[in-house]
Amino acid sequence: MPVPVPDASPLIRLHASDNVLVVRQPLALGQSLPGFGLRAKAQLPAGHKIAARDIAAGERVLKYNVPIGRAARDIEAGEHVHGHNLELTHEAHDPGFGLDARPVDHVPEAERAHFMGYVRADGRVGTRNFIGILSSVNCSATVIHRIAAHFTPERLADYPNVDGVVAFAQTSGCGMSSPSEHFDLLRRTIGGYASHPNLAGVLIVGLGCERNQVSDLMASQGLQEGPLVRGYVMQDVGGTRATIAAGVAAVQAMLPLANAARRQPVSAAHLKVGLECGGSDGFSGIGANPALGAAMDLLVRHGGTAILSETPEIHGVEFMLTRRAVSPEVGQKLLDRLAWWTEYTRGHQAQFNGVVGAGNQAGGLANIVEKSLGSAMKGGTTPLVDVVRYAERIDTPGLVFMDSPGYDPVATTGQIASGANLICFTTGRGSMFGSKPAPTLKLASNTPMFQRLEEDMDINCGLVIDGELDIPRMGERIFEHILRTASGERTKSELLGLGDHEFVPWHLGIVS
Numbered sequence: 001m002p003v004p005v006p007d008a009s010p011l012i013r014l015h016a017s018d019n020v021l022v023v024r025q026p027l028a029l030g031q032s033l034p035g036f037g038l039r040a041k042a043q044l045p046a047g048h049k050i051a052a053r054d055i056a057a058g059e060r061v062l063k064y065n066v067p068i069g070r071a072a073r074d075i076e077a078g079e080h081v082h083g084h085n086l087e088l089t090h091e092a093h094d095p096g097f098g099l100d101a102r103p104v105d106h107v108p109e110a111e112r113a114h115f116m117g118y119v120r121a122d123g124r125v126g127t128r129n130f131i132g133i134l135s136s137v138n139c140s141a142t143v144i145h146r147i148a149a150h151f152t153p154e155r156l157a158d159y160p161n162v163d164g165v166v167a168f169a170q171t172s173g174c175g176m177s178s179p180s181e182h183f184d185l186l187r188r189t190i191g192g193y194a195s196h197p198n199l200a201g202v203l204i205v206g207l208g209c210e211r212n213q214v215s216d217l218m219a220s221q222g223l224q225e226g227p228l229v230r231g232y233v234m235q236d237v238g239g240t241r242a243t244i245a246a247g248v249a250a251v252q253a254m255l256p257l258a259n260a261a262r263r264q265p266v267s268a269a270h271l272k273v274g275l276e277c278g279g280s281d282g283f284s285g286i287g288a289n290p291a292l293g294a295a296m297d298l299l300v301r302h303g304g305t306a307i308l309s310e311t312p313e314i315h316g317v318e319f320m321l322t323r324r325a326v327s328p329e330v331g332q333k334l335l336d337r338l339a340w341w342t343e344y345t346r347g348h349q350a351q352f353n354g355v356v357g358a359g360n361q362a363g364g365l366a367n368i369v370e371k372s373l374g375s376a377m378k379g380g381t382t383p384l385v386d387v388v389r390y391a392e393r394i395d396t397p398g399l400v401f402m403d404s405p406g407y408d409p410v411a412t413t414g415q416i417a418s419g420a421n422l423i424c425f426t427t428g429r430g431s432m433f434g435s436k437p438a439p440t441l442k443l444a445s446n447t448p449m450f451q452r453l454e455e456d457m458d459i460n461c462g463l464v465i466d467g468e469l470d471i472p473r474m475g476e477r478i479f480e481h482i483l484r485t486a487s488g489e490r491t492k493s494e495l496l497g498l499g500d501h502e503f504v505p506w507h508l509g510i511v512s
Helices: 138-150 181-194 214-220 240-259 284-301 328-344 358-362 368-379 408-418 447-452 471-486
Strands: 020-023 049-051 060-063 066-071 114-119 130-135 164-168 199-206 229-233 264-267 272-277 305-308 384-388 398-402 422-427 440-444
Touching: 020 060, 066 368, 114 471, 130 138, 130 181, 130 240, 138 164, 138 199, 138 240, 181 199, 181 214, 181 408, 199 214, 199 240, 214 229, 229 240, 272 284, 272 368, 272 408, 284 305, 284 368, 284 398, 284 422, 284 440, 284 471, 305 368, 328 384, 398 408, 408 422, 422 471, 440 447, 440 471
Parallel strands: 130 164, 130 199, 199 229, 272 305, 272 422, 305 398, 384 398, 422 440
Antiparallel strands: 020 049, 060 066, 114 264
């Protein structure tokens, strides 16, 4: 759908058929809006909606010419339109499998953009060069943190090509049903990190009596011990201090090997970018998310992979993706995941069932359909080539959907486990998220927030809302920034040292 560049008006009209307008600048009660023949009937913050005309009770409320609910009562022109007078309705849409799918105009291989990456033995390419320490169970979490803490910047000074030693602790691994979907999911996630191209070496530490045994975990994920892959069991090694000492020695032996890696020019086709949004506001779906979508269209044209996730945040607008599916089978896979979520959340006040967070509401988003409408735009306009489960490895280039919750650390953990070597994270309210081993670029939806939180924000997509850049040019800027980041330029979250505690696998099932 077209996304216009806003002019200097205090209101934004997204589609000629819309009966609501988006407030670009805060409105005072009674403020005259002559360009629209309106007078504000409430004091309204930026990002919220105002009725463009009288809307009758029960009438559909349209944004981007997509229904985001129905008027709960008669709404007068100039009134604030939000959760107090807007009822959520779930309308059935024809999935129209493949009706909007268009062939990708791929850039010839010889002309594709490049970045400086680490080429691994299996041919995959890393954007960073970490050594990672993983726990098979929460019982070894402290131990892996102590091992990682040993490797201070001073002790790593002799290994300038190593980005760091990082611990990925988690809160499960035992007291869980096995075999089960949750058990398989946890192992997939750990395995995805252990084999990630941004990790030069990996150490896995377990306690010894957990259900998620280190040896079985490694075998199930195709991990074989060697100079850069080691596994330790605390009960066998001799306890806490002995395991810490053994782990430190193992990582120390990996450092020279990891440091020998060198960046080299590689095609942008090796980029796999996870797409995330958090703390969204009314501008996220107008500037930041469509601009990121434009960048992903460029990435796909250059042979790369865009990973869209957060299944609850496409609920109600899934037709935007199924209509671009490369086949009915791919489209149905997406609908099957949504059907699973319907059962998973039945009887709960979950986002999937309409309730969005307080920050979303304060930012102007009334319900999940309105939020989903903006969220889906991160995926751009290219065909949907595959749908995978959480943390399943992604090897198909193009736009891929990975099933996940909307909770940011959980969704991003799954994307990285699936192979994302870089994350792009849009935010309207201001997220302070960062991740390892894949770096996170944060894209601000509006200029005031970018300026207030500039230490955490990488890219100001508020330039679209300000009328300074159109969506295609903003997308080009994002794509260029992605290439620089993939080549080693540090993100704001990296400069702040974030990412040591954001490894959060998705928890399913019964804990016993």
